Amino acid sequence: GKSGPSNIGNVISSILLCKPITPNFNEEELCSIRKDSAEISALVAELQEFMPQSEADI
Structure with missing residues (x-):
């Protein structure tokens, strides 16, 4: 049960961190x-x- 919330937290944190940086x-x-x-x-x-x-003549 811990893997689910932690993954969601990583996604949310990455979105929050990436939006200002980009x-x-x-x-x-x-x-x-x-x-x-x-x-x-x-x-x-x-x-x-x-x-x-010169450029015009060429």
Whole structure:
């Protein structure tokens, strides 16, 4: 009889523990992706300023 409640308790505890962790992890991932995208966009903008015609000609 002990195995049943303990298993349910583990499931409930894992759900309660995982729910707050997952959104925080996703937010950190999204922030890092947005930061990388911004840096890449800045680099592309700089390259286009130095070489505005070359890519268009190719």
